Amino acid sequence: MGHNLLKFPNVQEMFKLASEILGYDLLKLCLEGPKSELDKTRHSQAAVLVTSLAAVEKLKDERPLAVENCVATAGFSVGEFTALTFAGALSFEEAVRLVKIRGEAMQAASELTPSGMMTVFYRPDAKINFACHAAEEWCIRKGLQDPVCKVANFLFPHCKVIAGNEEALKFIEMNAEDFGIRRIKHLAVSGAFHTNLMKPAQLVLKEALKQCKINPPLISVHSNVDGKHYRNADIICKNLSKQLCSPVKWEQIMHIIYERPSTTSFPRTFECGPGQSLRTILKMVNAKAWDTSFLVGV
Incomplete structure (x- = not known):
């Protein structure tokens, strides 16, 4: 992870x-693993942040005008810290420190309750919200207190990520056909991110953000919470902590960013990070915008 970027x-x-900020050799972990350690939330978030910003350095070197002419940016979940750093709202050091705190707090919150996340692909007539409500009711009947099962990520039409207690996810999987769900893919994450099961982590991050210097972004940065671009530093501070327990509204962000008259061409889009999932999602949301998108791999 990131080995092709070291020359830039x-x-x-x-x-x-x-x-130095994290207290461990991030580059060695990215290059040598072990993967089991790199995949832990406390490590993976910092790795994603730094490798994504390293990919931006590659873009600066190879296509400097693309960076100079950039007018808007967004990042998925922890990627929002990358976007805010690129836009000048956070310094690199502040971003790494915050993501360290965020990752450790989310890892700790995940260990309190067996939980997880899964991507669901469903029919147009599916009842996803009803499925989540039914799963919570089933958990209550099984004796669980305050169970959680919610849509955690809006990805593209007929595809969302559901997160919650393990028992709730198992219930939905067992009854997938009844809810109109065609296919399920479990995610390799430690907990139910972007749900109320992250409340303990949210409190920790909220306190850390109070000690952080946040500047007005130099270009538009769109929030995971509501899809809108940030207007000032206070809203950034508020939404970065709120984001932990709120669904990532990525599909909505894509609609907002690419909304334009039919006679106006779409801008070039660059995905900078360890993967190409966001570009894949863009193709499902707006195929014409995807035609002018590029991957800056790591």
């Missing part, structure tokens, strides 16, 4: 500075 300016220095 500033990248090795970024990993070194991040490692």
Whole structure:
């Protein structure tokens, strides 16, 4: 992870500075693993942040005008910290520190309750919200207190991520056909992110954000919470903590960013990070915008 980026300016220095803040060798973990450690929430979030910003350095080197002419940005979940750093709202050091706190707090919250996340692909007549409500009711009848089962990520038409207690997810999986669900894919995550099961982590991050210097972004940054672009630093501070227990409204962000008259061409879009899932989602939401999108791989 990230080995192809080390030749670009500033990248090795970024990993070194991040490692000093994190207290472990992030570059070594990214390059050598073990994967089981890299996949832990406390490590993976920092790895995603730094490698994504390293991919931006690659874009600066290879296509500097693309960076200079950028007018808007967004990031998925922890990627929002990347977007805010790129836009000048957060310094690199502040972003790494916040993501360290966020990742450790989310890991700890995940260990309190057996929970998880799964992507559901469903028919147009599916009843996803009803399925979540039914799963919570089933958990209550089984003796669970305050069970959680909610849509955690809005991805593209007929596809969402559901998160909650393990028992609730099992109930939905057992009754998938009745709810109009065609296919389910479990995600390799430690807990039910973007639900109320992250409340303990939200409180920790909220306190950390109070000690953080946040600047007005130099370009539009769209929030995961409501899809709107941030107007000031106070809203950034509020939404970054709110985001932990709120669904990621990525599909809505895509509609807002690419809304334009039919006679207006779509802008170039660059996905900078360890993967290509966001570009895949864009194709499902807006195929014409995807035609002018590019992957800046790591």
